[in-house]
Amino acid sequence: MGVYERQQKEKKILEAAIQLIGEKGLHATTVDDVAKKARISKGLVYFYYKSKEDLYMAITKKGFDELKELFHKAFGKSKEKTGLEVMTDLSESYLAFAREKKVFHDAVLHFLGLLDQYRVDKEMVNPLVRDSQFFSKLVQSHHDLAKLGIKAISTGIKDGSIRPDLHAESTFYTLWSMMIGYCRISGSISLEPGEIKINTESWKNGFKRLFFEILKGSNTPSVSPPVQGKLF
Amino acid sequence: MGVYERQQKEKKILEAAIQLIGEKGLHATTVDDVAKKARISKGLVYFYYKSKEDLYMAITKKGFDELKELFHKAFGKSKEKTGLEVMTDLSESYLAFAREKKVFHDAVLHFLGLLDQYRVDKEMVNPLVRDSQFFSKLVQSHHDLAKLGIKAISTGIKDGSIRPDLHAESTFYTLWSMMIGYCRISGSISLEPGEIKINTESWKNGFKRLFFEILKGSNTPSVSPPVQGKLF
Amino acid sequence: MGVYERQQKEKKILEAAIQLIGEKGLHATTVDDVAKKARISKGLVYFYYKSKEDLYMAITKKGFDELKELFHKAFGKSKEKTGLEVMTDLSESYLAFAREKKVFHDAVLHFLGLLDQYRVDKEMVNPLVRDSQFFSKLVQSHHDLAKLGIKAISTGIKDGSIRPDLHAESTFYTLWSMMIGYCRISGSISLEPGEIKINTESWKNGFKRLFFEILKGSNTPSVSPPVQGKLF
Amino acid sequence: MGVYERQQKEKKILEAAIQLIGEKGLHATTVDDVAKKARISKGLVYFYYKSKEDLYMAITKKGFDELKELFHKAFGKSKEKTGLEVMTDLSESYLAFAREKKVFHDAVLHFLGLLDQYRVDKEMVNPLVRDSQFFSKLVQSHHDLAKLGIKAISTGIKDGSIRPDLHAESTFYTLWSMMIGYCRISGSISLEPGEIKINTESWKNGFKRLFFEILKGSNTPSVSPPVQGKLF
DNA sequence: AATGAATGAGTCTTCATTCAT
DNA sequence: TATGAATGAAGACTCATTCAT
Secondary structure, rough: HHHHHHHHHHHHHHHHHHHHHHHOOOOOOOOOHHHHHOOOOOOOOOHOOHHHHHHHHHHHHHHHHHHHHHHHHHOOOOOHHHHHHHHHHHHHHHHHHHHHHHHHHHHHHHHHHHHHHHHOHHHHOOOHHHHHHOHHHHHHHHHHHHHHHHHHHHHHHHHOOOOOOOOOOHHHHHHHHHHHHHHHHHHHHHOOOOOOOOHHHHHHHHHHHHHHHHHHOOOOOOOOOOOOOOOO | OOOHHHHHHHHHHHHHHHHHHHOOOOOOOOOHHHHOOOOOHHHHHHHHOHHHHHHHHHHHHHHHHHHHHHHHHHOHHHHHHHHHHHHHHHHHHHHHHHHHHHHHHHHHHHHHHHHHHHHHHHHHOOOOHOOOHHHHHHHHHHHHHHHHHHHHHHHHHHOOOOOOOOOOOHHHHHHHHHHHHHHHHHOOOOOOOOOOOOOOOHHHHHHHHHHHHHHHOOOOOOOOOOOOOOOO | OOOOHHHHHHHHHHHHHHHHHHHHOOOOOOOOHHHHHOOOOOOHHHOOOOOOHHHHHHHHHHHHHHHHHHHHHHHHHHOOOHHHHHHHHHHHHHHHHHOOHHHHHHHHHHHHHHHHHHOOOHHHHOHHHHHOOOHHHHHHHHHHHHHHHHHHHHHHOOOOOOOOOOHHHHHHHHOOOOOOHHHHHHHOOOOOOOOOOOOOHHHHHHHHHHHHHHHOOOOOOOOOOOOOOOOO | HHHHHHHHHHHHHHHHHHHHHHHHHOOOOOOOHHHHHHHHHHHHHHEEEEEEEHHHHHHHHHHHHHHHHHHHHHHOEEEEEEEHHHHHHHHHHHHHHHOOOHHHHHHHHHHHHHHHHHHHHHOOOOOHHHHHHHHHHHHHHHHHHHHHHHHHHHHHHHHOOOOOOHHHHHHHHHHHHHHHHHHHOOHHHHHHHHOOOHHHHHHHHHHHHHHHHHHHHOOOOOOOOOOOOOOO
C-alpha cells in the first residue's frame, strides 16, 4: 500500500474519532466505535495508533495545528494590522474555535494538564503517553503557539497599539488564561435562581471590554490617589 | 447509632474519597478503593451515598463550602478593608485553594460543566445527578459564591478603590475566568525547550499585575489617540 | 406487645409486600421496599418472617386461603346449586381471581412449582423453604383446595348436572389446568401480524364453551362412525 | 475464522446456557457460569450475545424452532393422517417436549409473558428485549406455531375427524392452554397427605380422554334436559 | 420488640488490547 | 496490511441477611 493510501486511512480514523468524541466525549467513545465509523477493523486502528491515548494525542496534534493556523490567520498580512488588531481578531476566533471545535480545544487543554503532571512528577504520566513520539511534538506545538501569541503582543507594543509597559509573555499567557476560563464557565452562568443581573451576552461584552483594556489600558484614569481610604 | 457517629462515618468516607481522588483522579478511583481506605464495606458507601456521582457531588458541595468560607475570610471585618483589598486577598487565596485543594477546585469546575450541559439540554445530564438532592443545593452554592464576589467588587466601586466604570457582575466573572484559566495552564508553561523567556514565577507576577489593573485601571494612560491606525 | 398488635404488624407487612409485588414483581421488590411501605424497619420484617422466601410463602398461604374462600362462595348454599352451576361460577371467579389478584395466583403457581421440584428431588428445594412451617401448611391448603373442586364435580355427577362418565379427580385437575393455561397465554394472543382471526374476547367465549362441554358433554353428537376414514 | 467456526462457537455457548439453565434455572445461572461451561471468556459471550436477555431469547428462538419441527412431524405425510390423529400425536409429543426440554418450554412461556406485558404497555418491556432483533422473530414464530395448530384442527373438521361445530382458532388455543396448565401442575399433585385418589398416571389418562373428547365430542349424550334445575 | 447500620458475595456489563490467521 | 475473535481485568451497583444496641 502506498504512502498515500496509508495517509488516507490514518485520516479516516482520525476524522471518525474526532466526530465521535465531539458527539459523545472521549470516555464514551470506544475504539470499536471509531473503527466502525471509519469502516475498518479495530485491529487496524491499533496498527496506525499504538493506543487510544495515542489516537487522542494525534487529535491533540491536529488541535494544535488548527490553532496555529488560526493564529496565523489572525496575523493576516501582518503589515496591514496592528498587534492590537491581531489580538482582537485572535480572541474572537479563539473563542469561536473553543466553541465550535470543542474536541480540539478540550484535547489541547487535556495535554496542558498532562504537561502539568509531567512537571510535578514525570512518573505520574502514563508511559504510553510520555514516551510517545507525539509527546515531544506536542510540547513543541505548544511552544510554537505561545510564541505566536507573544509575538502578536510584542508587535503591538512596538507599533504602539498596545501599551508599552506590558510584558509580552506574561500578558499573552494571562489573556490565554482569560479565554480558557471564559470558555470553561460561560455556559454555566445565570441559571434560573436569580438576583444576579447578568446573562451570557452581557458578560461576553464585559469580558471583551476588559480583555481589550488590558492591552490598551483603560481610558478611565486609574482611581486617583492610589486608594485614598475606604470611607472618605 | 447516634447522629454523631453517623456523621463521623460520612466524613470518613468523604475524606477517603477526597484523598484518593486527589491522588489518582476521579475516574481512576473506584468505590471499592474508597471503601477500603475508609475501612468499611462497599455496601456502606452506597448506604450513605446513592452513587459514585452522588459521592462526588458531596465533595463538590464541600468544595463550594470551603470556597465560600474563603470568600468570607477575604472580606474580613469588612469595615477595615476596601473592596480592592478584598479582591486582592481573594485572588491570592483562590489561587492557593486551587493549588492545594485541587480536588475541590476540580469538583467545582466539573459542576460548572454539568450546569453548562444542563442549560443546553437537561436530558444530557445524568438523571442520577440531575435529580440528586445535591444538585439544587450546588446551584445555590454557585449562586451564593458569585454573589459574594460581585459584592466585593461593588463595594470596591462604592468605596472608590475600584474604578467606577466597571460592571460588577461581568467583572467578577471575568476575573474568575482569569483565575480558572491561570490554574489550568500555570503548571504547563516553560517546559524545557526554551526561547520563551518566562517562568512560572514571573508569569504569576505579570498575571497579578494585570488582575489588579483591571480593577484599578492602568496607571499608564491608555495608548493615546484610541488606536488611530497602526503607525504612519 | 399483645397478640393483637403483633398480628396487626404482620398484616401490615404482608399487605405492603402484596401490593409491592403486585406492582413490581417478586424479584424487583426488595425487603427494604416492603419495610418502608409498612413503615417499619427492615429488621422487624425479619423478626416476623425468617426470610424473603418465608414472607412469600405467607403470601402464598393467603393466596390459597382466598382461593379456598372463593371456592366456598361458589358452592353457595349448596342445596340450591347443581354441581355444574358451582363449577361454572367457579370458573368465572377463578379467572377473575387470577386476573385481579395476580400476585396470589402467581404465588400459588410458584408453590406448585416447588412441589414439583420437591417430588423430583427434595434436595433441590431450598431448605429454608422446605423446612419452613409454612411448607406443610401449604401442601395441606393445596390438598384442601383440590378436594373442594373435586367435590363440586362429584356433586354435579350425583345431581345429574354433570355427565356421569367423568372421573371427578382427573376432571377437576384437567379443568384447573385449562384455567391456568388460559391465564398464562390469554394476554399474548393476536398481536399485530394477523392471518389468525381471533381476539381475546372471541377466544374467551370459545374457551368457556369447551370448558362447559367437558362437564356437560357436547350437544353435537360425537362424530358419527368413530372416524370413518380420512379419504372415504 | 470461518462462518462455520463462528456458528460452532455460538452453538457451544447456547448449549452451555441451555444445560445450565435447565439445571439451575435462568435466574441462578450467571453469564460467568455459561462462559466457564463453554470454556471461553465472559467477554466472548457478550461478543456473540448482547446481553443475558439476548442469550435467553436465542434459547427461546430455538425452543420455538423445535416446537415448530415437532408440529410438522405431527402432521407427518398429511395425506395419511386425519386432523384428529395429528392433534392426538401433537398432544403426546408436546407434553413430552415440555417435560424433556423444560428449558425450551419455559423459555417459550416466558416469551408469551413478555408479549402479554407488551400488549398492556410496550414501555413495560425491557428495551433490550423489545428492540432486539430476536423479538420480532419470536413474535413471528409464535404466530407460525399457532397457525400450524389451527390448521391441524381445521383439517380435522374438514376431514370429519373432528366435530364440525368447533371454532378452530379458539379450540387450538384452548387445547394449548390445557397442555400448558397440565405441564404446570402435573408434577405437583398427589403428595403424601392423601384422601384424594389420584396419581400422576391416572390423571394423565383422564386428561387425554377429555382432550380427545373436546375434539371428537363425548360419546355420552349430553346430560339431558340442559340442566333444568337442580332437583325439586 | 425494634432499629438501621453494616456486610460481602454476587451480577451484569464494558472495553482496551492482543493475536492467530 | 487487515481482520475480528478472544481475553480478562475492572467496575458500578444491589440486596438478602445479620447484629449490636
